[in-house]
Amino acid sequence: MKWINVSKEQSEFESYNNLIVLSRIKLISAAVVLLSFLFIYFDWTVIRIGTDKVYQITLISMHLFCLLSSAVFLIFYRRIVKHTKDGKRFISTIPQVYFFLYILVGALSSVNSQHYTGNIYSYIILSLIAGAVLTLKPLVMVISYLLSHAIFLFGISLLDTDAGQALTKQFNATIMIATSLFMSIMFYKHRMKEYFTKQKLKENEENFKKLFYANPYPVFITRLEDGKVIKASKRAISLMGMNEDETKGYNSLNWYIQEDNRLSLLEELKSNNSVYNRIVAYDFQGKRMWVTANYEVIDYHGEKCILTGIMDITEIHKVEEELSRQASTDVLTGIMNRRMGMNKLEELMESGKTSFVEFVLCFVDINDLKKINDSLGHGEGDRYLMTFCDQTKEKLGEKDLFFRMGGDEFIIVFLNKSLSQSEKLWKKLTEHLGTFDISASHGMAYYSSGMELELEDIIESADKRMYEEKIKYKNEN
Structure with missing residues (x-):
């Protein structure tokens, strides 16, 4: 059962991560479409100056492929996101395929550049961008990098006639690819840790809400700084004789009868972060109520707050007062x-x-x-x-x-x-x-x-x- 839960949580994270990657692919695709005029201008210049035909055809083909695939992705983006959220397995592979093709285009571009410029900048730049922006499951990234890098190494060794230069380019590219892969794995682990931390916090908050509202005694959350009520349980709202909207922003510290009670409580909370079993007099709906109150300083949505739970002991206090009066x-x-x-x-x-x-x-x-x-x-x-x-x-x-x-x-x-x-x-x-x-x-x-x-x-x-x-x-x- 534990393995099933872990697998489910991991699957939920992958779906969450895929949605992030899809949003970034959307930005990259939009940039490709918006900058298409640069591709056209560059392709026209390459044809005009009469470079190698193979270089021309390969370059234009890759530009057209990138432009068309980006346009298609943007058209179907909303549908892809919807199916990803629904857990469609085939659709969920789109980020993985895109990641591989993105690096492959970089590898092929650099191999093609051997006909004209002799540089490998495209491969290195696109690989670094992919590692930093399109972070996926480590196994997917390792396979994608290995396949594209094998094609790159083979292409460089085939087209670069200078063995020394070819070896240098292969070595430098390998170092950069390894760096990009390491960086992307670190990003992936950090994102996964952040996701599970948020999920745990969300789960804890949900459990806290259940305990807060299910508590049979009146419970309040007030800001430590000014005493304003942030949240009150149903029993607390009923006790105050207000509706939920009226309680928000109500100054709970004014419910104390004696000023020194209020000041001493705040001082003790600032020193110890908690006060237990303090007997306090409240005025609710014009009636004096004696309670046993417990206070705890907590972090609630980034603010220092006081969690207060009270138990009505008014009748007990009356009996004690009467006994004390009789005794004296x-x-x-x-x-x-x-x-x-x-x-x-x-x-x-x-x-x-x-x-x-x-x-x-x-x-x-x-x-x-x-x-x-x-x-x-x-x-x-x-x-x-x-x-x-x-x-x-x-x-x-x-x-x-x-x-x-x-x-x-x-x-x-x-x-x-x-x-x-x-x-x-x-x-x-x-x-x-x-x-x-x-x-x-x-x-x-x-x-x-x-x-x-x-x-x-x-x-x-x-x-x-x-x-x-x-x-x-x-x-x-």
């Missing part, structure tokens, strides 16, 4: 829980080592919550806590932290505030909470970059002050 949120009040709040505080303290950070930590304890639970029930106590949290969140700054430590204890972090500023804010907050009959004790501790304090020390200091206020409140009530 206090179930009852909806504010940050202790674990998340402490993490935020630790990050804030850590950032204070490289940049200036200032804040006031306020430790808060709700007053009389046990009385409410005991007298009105835990349900009322829960509503009491939720009201406290809702009202406190409304009065805090956007960058301030607020989380539940546990039970009836909370921590508020006033960012970029001094103690006096924070106390004023707390006073306004307690006045607002008082309208809901909510009371709380508090204690504050100040921190700024450079202070030799640990987070536990700050919380302990604020807790101690809160406890002192709590005792005072109990004594008064």
